[in-house]
Amino acid sequence: MENNNIYELFEETKQLIETKFAELKNETSNEPAQPIINVDLSKIEHKIDQNYTQIMEVVSKPQITIHQVDKNTFKPLISLLALGLMFIISLSFNVSQYSDNLKLEDNDIKYRLIKLEGGIRASRLDSLEDIFTYNPDKLSQDKITKDVIAAERSIQERAELLERAERKEQESQDLLNEAEQITP
16 A cells, blocks of 8 residues: 555656646746857967967977985985995905915815825826816716715724724623622
């Protein structure tokens, strides 16, 4: 029932709107036309053209930017340059130290090899210098390094075994002495 009431209200408002629209249409058609006003726009157009050309001249000119260094920007600029210079110097020293360390590692391996062999002949020393310094051969260097490390490891293991054998021999000697003291 409520829907019917709402529908009737819509129909009534629709009819009222249509009648008011028709009345307004009749009133505007009876009134005389409004007078036409003639305005001289040539002055405005001339002013717009003049301003347009001035604007285009300013826009088309290249802009020159002048950067100035004053006392407020001078200190940070010098600080940044100093930090950059210190970074470059530090980096160059690090590269130099790295290459020196590589040379020291090579010299360490050569020294350990000479120590393992119990001395070295001049021809063998020349060949080592050739492999590590004058004509670096990475494969030969790696092979020598592995051989030296393996030989040192085997010597270390043999030393530990000998030390263990001496301790056991000493313990057995102590036990024999103890046994002799117990038996009259």
